[in-house]
Amino acid sequence: MKIFxxxxxxxxxxxxxxxxxxxxxxxxxxxxxxxxxxxGICYLGFKNxxxxxxxxxxxxxxxxxxxxxKSEIHQKVLEFFAGNTKSSFTLHLxxxxxxxxxxxxxxxxxxxxxxxxxxIARKINKPKAxxxxxxxxxxxxxxxxxxxxxxxxxxxxxxxxxxxxxxKEKIINWEKDQHKV
DNA sequence: GGTGGTTTCGTGT
DNA sequence: ACACGAAACCACC
Numbered sequence: 001m002k003i004f005x006x007x008x009x010x011x012x013x014x015x016x017x018x019x020x021x022x023x024x025x026x027x028x029x030x031x032x033x034x035x036x037x038x039x040g041i042c043y044l045g046f047k048n049x050x051x052x053x054x055x056x057x058x059x060x061x062x063x064x065x066x067x068x069x070k071s072e073i074h075q076k077v078l079e080f081f082a083g084n085t086k087s088s089f090t091l092h093l094x095x096x097x098x099x100x101x102x103x104x105x106x107x108x109x110x111x112x113x114x115x116x117x118x119x120i121a122r123k124i125n126k127p128k129a130x131x132x133x134x135x136x137x138x139x140x141x142x143x144x145x146x147x148x149x150x151x152x153x154x155x156x157x158x159x160x161x162x163x164x165x166x167x168k169e170k171i172i173n174w175e176k177d178q179h180k181v
Numbered sequence: 182g183g184t185g186g187t188t189t190c191g192t193g194t
Numbered sequence: 195a196c197a198c199g200a201a202a203c204c205a206c207c
Contacts, residue, residue, distance in 0.1 A: 006195060033197035070195070077203090093196055109206090116201085117200075117201050118203095121202095130201050131201050131202080132198085133201080134199065134200045134201055135198085135200075136200095138200045139200095151200075153200085154202065155201095155202090159200050159201080161200065
């Protein structure tokens, strides 16, 4: 069972006076970019033909000082990708209050399980806000750690994915396999 | 089981 | 004030 604690502190002001270290790494789902502040992970995205995660990072924190540099916390994330489920992480997020609610609800979905946008909406006590939930889930800046891939349509279709549907399917199947053993 | 129109809410502009 | 979207729901067929 995967249990990890996360605390979240908010970033206002587009990242002014903020120093962010980022680096590209390889994962079993493709190339990823991990970015962190001194407080925690602030961005984690997949690189593919359509998405340039570095561009997204800069767009998210236009005023921050963004430097290419490895860091210890990146290593912890890589271990997590490798299957070390004991780690705990601190996230340093820029978010609206609604997004924070949604992302916290995502963290509660156990590995290997799936949820739907409507179910998340009911969990945060706004059952009719499923459409807004979809938008909020899609803006999650930390893929994989915040398990946005575990949310699919109520019909059973996998629905869309910011980093491309194939990646979403890969991760879901991988997590399924982890629990078969 | 599938299609199409309607409902609904938070965001960015 | 307005349009959009990682959806859901209902009424048909």
